[in-house]
Amino acid sequence: MCEITHIYVGRNQPSPCFATVGAAIEYAGREYSPLSPSYPAPHEAVSPVIIHIAPGIYREKLVLERPYVTLEGSNTDTTVLVYGDYALQTLEDGSKRGTFRTATLRVHTHDVTLRHLTVQNDAGCGRLAGQAIALYADGDRLCVEHCRLLGSQDTVFTAPLPLREAQPGGFTGPGQHLPRTMGRQYYRHCHIRGDVDFIFGGAICFFEECEIFAARPPLAPPESPDGHMIYGYLTAASTPREQKYGYVFHRCRLLSDCPAASVYLGRPWREYARTVFLECFMDAHIHPAGWEDWGKEHGLFYYGEYACHGPGSDTRERADFSCQLTRQEAGTYDIERVLDGWMPSCHDS
Helix, strand or coil: CCCCEEEEECCCCCCCEECCHHHHHHHHCCCCCCCCCCCCCCCCCCCCEEEEECCEEEECCEEECCCCEEEECCCCCCEEEEECCCCCCECCCCCECCHHHCCCEEEECCCEEEECCEEEECCCCHHHHCCCCCEEEECCCEEEECCEEECCCCCEEECCCCCCCCCCCCCCCCCCCCCCCCCEEEEECCEEEECEEEEEECCEEEEECCEEEECCCCCCCCECCCCCECCEEEEEECCCCCCCCCEEEECCEEEECCCCCCEEEECCCCCCCEEEEECCEECCCECCCCECCCCCCCCCCEEEEECCECHHHCCCCCCCCCEECCHHHHHHHCHHHHCCCCCCCCCCC
């Protein structure tokens, strides 16, 4: 078994010690040459690295491309990784930054863990700034536990991208020309905050006992066609057609400061989106229909719920294209099946 290397960020820490998280990541990857992405990701003979991040607000734009790295903070209140790039930002050449160049932290490798820290994009209201990603998670066997992921529109992107962009330039960014490689991601005891489509992408993701907070934006949204104001959508999955599982939320709490019946559970970014909520608490902000189809053909995407509770869980007015799972059907969404045999080390720890 490879010996663990410890690296430190902050003042008065053991050596090797760095003032910035970016410098510590660069040091960790100094002798590593990335392999071509594949799924499942290979098990490489690479020494694990733990980067211990002391309390502080680290205003940095970060990219992590070395596997077997843990970014570990002291706690979510005191260790904050934050940046403020946004999609509508005008660059020096006159173009817009676009969604996929906004991330505060982009993980582009496998076997990475984030623990006891906050990742935030503080660009602000999506109606003014456009999309603004906090965490761009691109890789296999990624584990995020006891973290806060904070933003507005498009807080967490779970790669891969869809095969094709809906409009020219829509995917401009680091993953635009890369192979669309599947990844498995596990989120446990996290607080994820945003408003519109704030968990989106094509990865296989299992969210366990997380708090999914739909934040009320400072500007009221336009009315929807039925005359109601819709403040947001929790998810916008783009599950590849060949994948059986997409997003699974297990025993999560769906909370909000938005008005009642003003937030949808999800809508399909691409036609074969798959999202399921199991045994979750849903507060009153959840719209009675639960789901929105975003103009996509019914019968392709899959939306399901099982044994949820709370004011927003009433299924009598749920969209007719969504499903209420039987106990037997819900049993096929256990973590080992969803994550295709990978059991995260932090599961049940």
